[in-house]
Each structure stands twice: as structure tokens, then as C-alpha cells.
Amino acid sequence: MEITGIYATPGYSGFFFDDQRAIKQGAQQDGFTYEGEPVTDGFDEIRQAGESIIVDVELADGTVVRGDCAAVQYSGAGGRDPLFKAEEYAPVVEGPVADELEGRDATDFLDNAELLEEMTVEGDRLHTAIRYGVSQALLAAAAEAENTTKTDVMADALGTEPATEPVPVFGQSGDDRYNNTEKMFVKGVPVLPHALINSVEKIGENGEVLLEYVDWLTQRSQELGPEGYDPRFHIDVYGMIGEIFGAPYDRDEVVDYFAALEDAAAPYPIQIEGPMDVGNRADQIDAMVELREGLKDAGVDVDIVADEWCNTFEDVQAFVDSGAADLVQVKTPDLGGIHRSGQAVRYCQGTDTRAYLGGTCNETETSARACAHVALATDAAQVLAKPGMGFDEGYMIVENEMRRTIARREREQRQTDTDEVTADD
Template sequence: MEITDIHATPGYSGFFFDDQRAIKQGAQQDGFTYDGDPVTDGFDEIRQAGETIVVDVELADGTHHRGDCAAVQYSGAGGRDPLFKAEEYVPVVEGAVTEAFVGRDARSFLENADALEELMVDGGRLHTAIRYGVSQALLAAAAHAEGTTMTDVMADALGTDPATEPVPVFGQSGDARYINTEKMFIKGVPVLPHALINSVEKIGQEGETLLEYVEWLRERSQELGPDGYEPRFHIDVYGMIGEVFGAPYDREEVVDYFGALEEAAAPYPLQIEGPMDVGDREGQIESMVELRQGLADAGVNVDLVADEWCNTFEDVQAFVDAGAADLVQVKTPDLGSVHRSGQAVRYCEGTDTRAYLGGTCNETETSARACAHVALATNAAQVLAKPGMGFDEGYMIVENEMRRTVARRAREQQLADTDEITADD
């Protein structure tokens, strides 16, 4: 079935763009905004409304299939593409992208997605947000043309056997790290709470505030969680442990702090994302390896999660090859086309690094649903609840999409098995 047109409409995403450098340099919150001037190119304010381009791929049968272009909350930081402004990129989608794909067979998802990754405009590759959104629409169009699920299309493209149960969902609390986390406990969310520890104030001058928070997580989970609840705690510290303690990261003071965090979380496992941010990929890898080895030598069982400077498929490869993390976040908007995220998850297979299919609060319900299918197709270790920072909505979207798909695939398999038995008789 041919692609006949592609349409692009500016819209809003599920959260905001934040100037991470300005925040790390001490910008103070004023209600929901921040005081001060932005320091990252492209920003007009330290916090500004998130944007998306709603992409519709039109097929010859008159149907339209949607994908949403999205970029991460901290755009322009850590080696990422610059701030995504929808109005600037609508002409690119309705121009060069449309010209490249009209007339193509919608069923050829992998071929189309690869062509999208290779498409050059004005001498450069498309912004990651464009590749991300258009590829979602191509995936949805392929599923429609084939009469199957996006999970099956992605699995065929990657050569995988999809998960038969929903992938564990990772809930993010935003700054409401107590109220939203209590919601997660009540719902029995398997991985939580993210917690948004992005300032020295939130971690404590000597790390004491985070330590108290982890103790609270353990105690409150036991009070509110369902019977048999065994959560995995995952906290993103945005490099703040490095800010508080500094290098080298395998020294006794740092390792002892991680040991205290492990003890505070026990008996539940603990994952710390982005323990430091040293400013470049190679330095980040070296520092993560140093810390990971120090923890291993001391018998401290806290998993490290790579995020900063682990943006592209090539970055994921570099972190995995170096053994720099127990998990790598596959930050879906930063990898471009959604199949590249699937390939990144697959790259972790056979290594001692697990794949966390992440993304950002600053996405949409459409991109979140597409990622739920990538998670199922690859059987990732965990998948992020998104978009937004309210928790409930993102969790509902991702969890329900996976449950719906697993149930549909089970029904279709049962029918196929029944038809096969009937044919044999």
C-alpha cells in the first residue's frame, strides 16, 4: 500500500524544555519557572513550553497514521541536538521528507526507516525529533497495511521474539517525589520513582537528603504497596553525586556513600542514574567504569545507569563495550528513528549491561504508545512511563498499551493454533 502524502502540524508536548546548564549553574525556581537568563543556545527562557510536530502519514486507502516529533526536556545538553522549535521544522517535514516518501510501500517499514535515517537536508541529517516522529507514523502505517500490531512489525524488522508479558514500567515522580511516589506504591509500579534529584539542595551538601529519601522509599513502600510487592528503586541524580563528592570515584568516601544508599534501600535493589556528569563522552565512560569497579571491589550492590553523554546508537555501543554501566538508558528521542532504539536495546543482548528503554517526560501519548511496542518487541529490562510529570497518565498510557497488545497477540495466536488443529483434522 503506497504512501500518498505526509502532513505536519505544530503542537504541544507533554512537559517543558528546560535549560539544564542554567539550572545546574544555580538558577532558582520561581513557582513553576526559573529566575535568570538561559545559557544554552536556542532557549528564550530557562523553562519554556515543550513543542511537537504532529505527523500524519496518509495511505492510498485514505487512512492516516500518526507519529509525534519530540525532543527531550533537557534539549541541547550533553551533546544532543539543539532545541526543537516546531514551526521551524514543519516545512522540512512537508517538503523534503514528504518528497522522499510519497510513493513508497508502507509495508516496507525497515527500508523506510533506514531511508529516513539517511535522508540529508541542506547538507545535514534531519533533527532527531523529526526522525523520531516520522518513524512512528511509518511504523503505525506499516502495521495497518500488514493488518498486525506495531510490536510485530518492529519484531520482524529486528528479528526478535516479542515479550509475552508487559515489560516492567518505570514511573517518574517529577519534583512531587513524595506524593507521586505514594501513588506508585499503591499501584504496585515495579520500578520507581526517578525522583528528579537535579540540584545540590535536593541531594544534600553531603548526600544526606538523598539518603533520607531512600530510607523513606523503603519504609513507605512496605506500608502502601500491595501484598508481595518487591519494587526496584531507580533514582536519577543528574550528576549530583559527582558535584558533592568529586573525583576519583572509586575512593573510599564515594564507595561508602553508595554502600549507605544500598543499606537504606535494602532489601530492595537500587539503581542510580547519572551519578556524575564530567562534560564529555570519553570522560563520562572512564568515570563510570572507575565507579563501577570501585563498587564491585567493595561488594556494594548498587547498579549504575548511563544517561548523560549516552545519546546516540554509537554512544550506547561505547558505554556497553566499555562495561561502564549496569543499565544504559536508550533515550528514544535522541536516537532518531524508533527502530534505532530497538537496535540499541538489542545491542545489550549477551552483555552484562541491561537496556532501559527510556525517553522523556516531554513526549506525547502517541510517541509513548509507539515506544511501548518497541519495548515489547525487544523485551527490554524496563520502559519509561511517559509523557508528563504527573505519573498517573503516563503509566496508564504505557501499561495499557502493552497489556492491550499482549492480549491481542495472545488471542490471534490462539486462533491460529485452533485453525492449524482444524486443518490437520
């Protein structure tokens, strides 16, 4: 079925854009916002409203499907594309992108997505957010044209066998790291709570605040979790362990701190995302390898998660090939086309590194649902609940999309089996 139109409407995303560098440099919160001046190019304020572009793809039969262009909360940081401004980029979608894709066969998802991935405008590649949102719409268009699920389209494109159970969902608490985490315990969320530890105040000058929090996680999970609850704790520290301890990362002081985190989390496993941020990919990989080797030598069982400087497909490859992480976050908006996220998850298969299909609170319900299909198609180790920082909404969106898709695929398989038996008779 032919693609007959592509349209772009500026909209909002599920959270905000934050100037990470300004926050790390000590910007103080003023209610929900921050005091001070931004330091990252493109920002007018340290915290400003998140933006998206709603992409409608029209098919020859009049059907309209959707994808949403969105960028991460900390845009412009850690080697990422610059701040995404919807009014600036909407004409690119309706102009050069539409000119390239209109008239193409919607069922050729992978070819269409790869064409988009390689497009340039005035010599520059398309912003990752554009590639991300338009490719979601292309995925939806292929599924609509083939009367199948987006999971099946993605699995066919990647050569995978989809998961038959929902992928474990990772809940993110935002700054309300106690109330939102208690909600997660009540609902039995398998991986939690993110916790947003992005300042010295939140981790403690010697890491003591985070240790107290992990101890609380262990106790409260046992009080509120359902029977047989066996959570995995995942804390994102935004490089703050590196800020308070510094290199080298295999020395006793650092390793002992991770051992204390392991003890506080026991009997549950714990994984720490972004333990340090040293400013570039090569040095980040070296620092994380150094930390992992120190932990291994000491017998400390804390998993390390790559985030900073692990943005593109090539970045994922570099972290995996170097053995720099137990998990890599596949940060979906940063990889561009949504198929690239699926390819990144696949790259981890058969290695010692697990794939966490992540993203950002600053996405939309449309992009979150699209990512649920990537998670199922690749059977990722975990998938982020998104968008927003309220937890409940994002968890509902991602979990329900996976359950709905699995149920549909099971119904269709039963019908196929029935038809085959009838034909044999």
C-alpha cells in the same frame, strides 16, 4: 500499500523544555518557572513550553496513521541536538521528508526508516525529533498495511521474539517526589521513582537529603505497596553525586556513600542514574568505569545507569563495550528513528549491560505508545512511563498499551491455532 501523503502540524508535548545548564548553575525556581537568564543556545527562557510536530501519514486506501516528533526535556545538553522548535521544522517534514517517502510501500518499514535516518537537508542530518516522529508514523503505517501490531512489525524488523508479559514500567515522580511516589506504591509500580534529583538542594551538600529520601522510600513502600510487593528503586541524580564529591570516583568517600544508599534501600535493589557528568563521552565512560570498579572491589551492590553522553546508537555501543554501566538508558528521542532504539536494546542482549528503554517526560501519548511496542518487541529490562510528570497518565498509557497488545496477539494466536486444527481435520 503506498504512502500517498505526509503532513505536519505543530503541537504541544507532555511537559516543558528546561535549560539544564542554567539549572545546574544555580537558577532558582519561581513557582513553576525559573528566575534568571538561559545559557543554552536556542532557549528564550530557562523553562519554556514543550513542542511537538504531529505527523500524519496517509495511505492509498485513505487510512491516516500518526507519529509525533518530540525532543527531550533537557534539549541541547549532554551532546544532544539543539532545542526543537515545531514551526521551524514542520516545513522540513512536509517538504524534503515527504518528497522522499511518498510513493514508497508502507510495508517496507525498515527500509523506509533507514532511508529517513540517512536523509540530509542542505548537508545536515534531520533533527533527531523529526526522525523519531516520522519513523513512528512509518511503523504505524506498516502495521496498518499488514493488519498486525506495531510490536510484530518491529520484531520482524529486528529479528526478535516479543515479550509475552508487560515489560516492567519505570515511574517518574517529577519534583512531587513524595505524593507521586505514594501513588506508585499503591499501584505496585515495579521500578520507581526517578525523583528528579537535579540540584545540590535536592541531594544535600553531603548527600544526606537523598539518603533520607531513600530511607523514606523503603519504609513507605512496605506500608503502601500491595502484598508481595518487591520494587526496584531507580534514582536519577543528574550528575549531582559528582558535583558534591568530585573525582576520583573509586575513593572511599564516594564508595561509602553508595554503600549508605544500598543500606537505606535494603531489602530492595537500587540503581543510580547519571552519577556524574564530566562533559564528554570518553571522560564520562572513564569516570563510570572507575566508579563501578570501586563499587565492585568494595562489594557494594548498587547498579549504575548511563544517561548523560549516552544519546546515539553509537554512544550506547561505546558504554556497553566499555562496561561503563549496569544499565544504559536508550533515550528514545535522542536516537532518532524509533527502530534505532530497538537496535540499541538488542545490542545489550548477551552482554552484562541491561537496556532501559527510556525517553522523556516531554513526549506525547503517541510516542509513548509507539515505545511500548519497541519494549515488547525487544523485551527490554524496563520501560519509562511517559509523557508528563503527573505519573498516573504516563503509567496508564504505557502499561495499557502493552497489555492491549499482548491480549490481541494472544487472541490472534488462538485463532491461528484453531484454523490450523480445522484445516487438519
